[in-house]
Structure formats: structure tokens, C-alpha cells
Amino acid sequence: AQSVTQLDSQVPVFEEAPVELRCNYSSSVSVYLFWYVQYPNQGLQLLLKYLSGSTLVKGINGFEAEFNKSQTSFHLRKPSVHISDTAEYFCAVSVLTQGGSEKLVFGKGTKLTVNP
Amino acid sequence: ETGVTQTPRHLVMGMTNKKSLKCEQHLGHNAMYWYKQSAKKPLELMFVYSLEERVENNSVPSRFSPECPNSSHLFLHLHTLQPEDSALYLCASSQDGAGGGEEQYFGPGTRLTVT
Numbered sequence: 001a002q003s004v005t006q007l008d009s010q011v012p013v014f015e016e017a018p019v020e021l022r023c024n025y026s027s028s029v030s031v032y033l034f035w036y037v038q039y040p041n042q043g044l045q046l047l048l049k050y051l052s053g054s055t056l057v058k059g060i061n062g063f064e065a066e067f068n069k070s071q072t073s074f075h076l077r078k079p080s081v082h083i084s085d086t087a088e089y090f091c092a093v094s095v096l097t098q099g100g101s102e103k104l105v106f107g108k109g110t111k112l113t114v115n116p
Numbered sequence: 117e118t119g120v121t122q123t124p125r126h127l128v129m130g131m132t133n134k135k136s137l138k139c140e141q142h143l144g145h146n147a148m149y150w151y152k153q154s155a156k157k158p159l160e161l162m163f164v165y166s167l168e169e170r171v172e173n174n175s176v177p178s179r180f181s182p183e184c185p186n187s188s189h190l191f192l193h194l195h196t197l198q199p200e201d202s203a204l205y206l207c208a209s210s211q212d213g214a215g216g217g218e219e220q221y222f223g224p225g226t227r228l229t230v231t
Contacts, residue, residue, distance in 0.1 A: 004158075032217030043120070043206055043222030051217040090159070094217050097164070101147070101171040102215045106159040 002027045002095045006107035014115050015083055021076040021110045023091030032094035033074040034104065035065055039087045047089070050074060061085070086114045118142055120223035122207050128229045129197065137192040137226045139207030147213025148190040149220065150182060153204040165190060166213045197230045204228070 007022040025031060032051050036044040048059025055067040065076045074091060088111050092104040120141045129135050141148065150162040164172035165184040179201075181193040190207055204227050208220040 034217075034219075036222075041224070043122075043224045044208075044220075045222070046219050049217060049219065094215075096215055097172050100215075101164045101166055101213045102210070102218060103149075103161050103164060103172065104159075104220060105161075108156070108158045 002031070002093050002105055004091050004093050004105055004107035006089075006091055006110050008110050009108065010111045010113070012113045012115060013081055016080050018079050019077065019081050019085075019112065021089050021091075021112065023074045023076065023107060025072055025074065025091075025093045027072070027093060027095075033065075033067060034092040034094070035059065035063070035074070035076050036090045036092060036106075037061075037087050038090065038109075044090060047076070081112070081114045083114050083116060085112060087112060120207060120209055120221050122205075122223035122226050124226060125224065126227045126229075128231060129194070130231055131197060131199070133197075134193070134195040136194065137205055137207075137228075139190040139192075139223055141188055141190075141207075141209040141221070141223075143209055143221060145209040145211050145221070146187050147210045147218075148184060148187070149208040149210075149213075150190065150192055151206040151208065153206055153225070155203075159206070162192075164213060171213070194228075197228075199230050202228055202230045 005024045034049045035047040050067045091107045147166045152160045163182045183191040204225045206225045207223040210218040210220045
């Protein structure tokens with residue numbers, strides 16, 4: 001079964017510092033990978049996704065992620081974070097169910113806290 | 117209204133109550149989803165509807181009963197819940213739900229507390 005592991009449950013950083021949020025997945029087939037962000041009291045919002053092609057994917061709010069097939073990783077990075085980036089970040093892999101529909105399998109999330 | 121809306125945003129109910137959660141999407145999508153988000157656990161998919169037909173039931177207890185009367189509306193009917201059912205219930209929609217790495221659009225969620 002496909003699964004997603006987010007190695008850090010909490011990541012504190014200072015404003016304007018770089019950050020990397022780690023994500024590893026397990027899959028024996030081609031994958032579609034996603035990063036979603038959840039701000040307090042809100043639903044999830046797509047940051048970026050990898051479907052195919054270039055392994056470096058750029059998303060909204062200055063985030064980017066690199067797909068590494070050999071290491072089965074899809075780490076999220078930002079070169080300089082802002083206070084407003086404080087949120088929970090979820091990595092997800094898309095899988096097809098037995099019923100033929102598509103569903104997302106999520107990691108447990110990483111809480112990013114940006115301190116002044 | 118735009119995107120995906122959910123009502124109510126907060127709900128407190130006793131174990132013997134019956135209540136319903138409502139989700140509406142204004143995106144013209146054909147697939148809708150219910151997820152459960154509990155503390156310290158990954159988001160769990162509960163149900164998937166595609167073109168108003170349930171295509172996935174992820175081993176959810178029968179005290180949760182979904183309903184999709186049309187492609188824009190999704191309900192989750194709740195009865196005789198347990199305290200461990202307290203969680204954030206998220207609704208999402210996507211274009212078709214048929215694969216290809218579609219983005220799912222999420223509502224803000226309903227925070228449910230079972231007392």
C-alpha cells in the first residue's frame with residue numbers, strides 16, 4: 001500500500017531563514033505527489049504538485065519541491081520564510097482505489113512555526 | 117459564495133443526537149469527498165462520490181451516513197456518535213475523481229465535538 005512519511009512533526013525557524021520540510025513516500029508505481037498547506041481554522045490549500053516532467057516543481061508563495069525517484073522523496077523548500085508561512089504542511093500521494101476513483105493518502109503533517 | 121463551503125463550522129452534539137454536516141461546491145466539479153482530521157493522525161478519507169454515486173467507502177462505521185443529492189451538494193448524517201468521533205471533518209471536491217493527479221479543493225471544515 002502506498003504511504004507517506006513526514007519525518008518532522010514540528011519545525012521552528014526564524015523569519016527570513018531557509019526551510020526544508022521532508023517527505024518520503026512508498027510506492028511501486030508512478031506517483032502523483034502534492035503539498036498542501038493548512039492555516040489555522042481553515043481547510044487545505046494546494047501549494048504545488050508533481051505529475052511528470054521536470055523534477056523541480058514551483059508552487060505558490062515562493063515554495064518549491066524536488067521529486068527524487070531514487071530516494072522516494074518530495075521535500076518542500078523555501079529560501080526565506082515569513083511569519084505568515086506559519087501553518088501545517090501536508091505531503092500527499094495520489095492513488096487509485098479499487099473502485100477506480102482517485103484518492104489522496106496524506107502524511108501526518110509538519111507544523112512550521114516562523115518566529116520573529 | 118466561491119469554492120467549497122461547509123456548514124456548520126462548529127458543532128457540539130451528545131451521543132444520542134442526530135445531526136447533519138453540509139458541504140457545497142461552486143466549482144462545477146463532479147467528485148466530492150469527506151475526510152476526517154483527528155489530532156495526531158493523518159487525514160483519513162471517509163467517502164468518495166463521483167457524479168452523485170458513492171464510489172468509495174473507506175470502512176467507515178454505519179453511524180456516519182453520506183448523501184449526495186446532486187454534484188454540488190454533499191451531506192454527512194451523524195447518529196449515535198462516540199467521543200472518539202470528535203474531529204475536524206473536511207469536505208473536498210475535484211473535477212472528476214478519476215485519476216490523473218487532480219487537485220482537490222477543500223472546504224474550511226466542521227469542528228465536531230461529541231460529548
